Amino acid sequence: MKQTTLAKSIKTAGVGLHTGVKVNMTLKSAPENSGYIFVRTDLDNFEIPASVEYISHCSYATTLMRRGVVLSTCEHLLSALRGSGVDNCFVELDNIEIPIMDGSSETFFDLIAKAGVVEQHAPRHTLRILERIAVEIGNRKMSIEPAENYEIDCVIDFPHPFIERQRLNFVFENGSFGKEIASARTFGFTHEIDMLRKANLALGGSLDNAIVLTPGGMLNETPLRFDDEFVRHKILDIIGDFALLGMPLRGRITAERSGHSVHASLMSKLLKAEHAWEIVEQEG
Ligand SMILES: [Zn+2]
Numbered sequence: 040m041k042q043t044t045l046a047k048s049i050k051t052a053g054v055g056l057h058t059g060v061k062v063n064m065t066l067k068s069a070p071e072n073s074g075y076i077f078v079r080t081d082l083d084n085f086e087i088p089a090s091v092e093y094i095s096h097c098s099y100a101t102t103l104m105r106r107g108v109v110l111s112t113c114e115h116l117l118s119a120l121r122g123s124g125v126d127n128c129f130v131e132l133d134n135i136e137i138p139i140m141d142g143s144s145e146t147f148f149d150l151i152a153k154a155g156v157v158e159q160h161a162p163r164h165t166l167r168i169l170e171r172i173a174v175e176i177g178n179r180k181m182s183i184e185p186a187e188n189y190e191i192d193c194v195i196d197f198p199h200p201f202i203e204r205q206r207l208n209f210v211f212e213n214g215s216f217g218k219e220i221a222s223a224r225t226f227g228f229t230h231e232i233d234m235l236r237k238a239n240l241a242l243g244g245s246l247d248n249a250i251v252l253t254p255g256g257m258l259n260e261t262p263l264r265f266d267d268e269f270v271r272h273k274i275l276d277i278i279g280d281f282a283l284l285g286m287p288l289r290g291r292i293t294a295e296r297s298g299h300s301v302h303a304s305l306m307s308k309l310l311k312a313e314h315a316w317e318i319v320e321q322e323g
Contacts, residue, residue, distance in 0.1 A: 040163045040321040042126040044068040046155030051146070053138025056112055056225070056249075057100060057235075059242030062134035066151070069127040071161035074285050075120055077103070077110045081133045089117055091283045091306045097299035099240055101280055111136040114279030114299070115225075119147035121282040122216030125156055126163060142224035142248040143264075144275055148217055162320040168290030170315040174304045179296045181305045186291035188212070191277055193294045195270050199228075199252055201263070205270035211287075220278070222264050223271035226250035229258070277302060284310075287321070 049066040069076060075089035087093055087105045095104035100112035116137050120128055122144065130137075140146040173182035189211040196204045209219060227241065227249055235241040244251075250268065251258040265271055277294060280302040294301075309315060 041158040054243040055136025056139035065131040067129040117282035118279030119144035145222040148221040190291040
């Protein structure tokens with residue numbers, strides 16, 4: 040199997056979920072073996088590769104930083120790129136945060152499908168898991184273990200009538216990301232939003248880009264896209280964060296009440312355990 044990139048450029052624009060700033064974004068084809076590279080066009084085209092080594096903080100979104108230059112909330116776009124089977128891509132932005140669009144990966148996924156994905160010459164590499172690696176932070180658990188495919192078994196548990204305990208086992212297969220995951224939106228709780236706003240976060244958040252839950256229901260007047268949209272969005276986030284490993288995985292992720300910081304801990308523990316993985320060419 041060969042590496043891929045975009046057939047043509049994609050332009051879009053929107054606001055950042057946390058900063059509320061307006062941002063223009065262009066996705067462009069990139070050479071073989073470049074991976075995903077963010078380019079701050081407002082800062083002399085400063086480049087920040089999408090890589091675990093540049094994770095700076097990850098409390099409510101995954102933020103990258105290289106030499107003091109920040110790129111915020113990269114996970115939904117990275118999820119769409121990985122979910123679309125794109126290996127190499129430049130992501131040009133003229134501000135600090137990826138646009139949130141409708142709170143899911145659907146717009147990015149549809150734009151990529153419309154632009155088209157083309158094969159390059161170099162073989163695609165995958166990170167094949169050889170040994171189980173696990174992290175546990177309080178009641179949050181996450182592990183990765185050998186498997187034939189890229190699979191994610193995810194459990195979330197929130198004391199809310201719309202959520203409670205949701206579990207989904209997702210297998211990366213042809214088309215599965217677009218059908219099962221891409222359109223699942225991010226969500227937040229009204230009590231959390233006051234706190235986030237006080238911390239200057241969620242400034243661009245609205246009912247157009249998030250499911251907002253009240254103690255007994257939700258503020259949005261449009262229905263959920265799936266009964267279990269919440270666990271689907273968590274899987275979307277996991278795919279986006281694990282795209283920072285730089286290549287598709289061959290292994291099974293098991294996540295229980297995970298979040299961006301748990302994802303980051305597992306990835307850095309995995310990369311340090313060099314006996315637990317190998318890089319192989321993906322078979323056809
Ligand atoms: Zn998310």
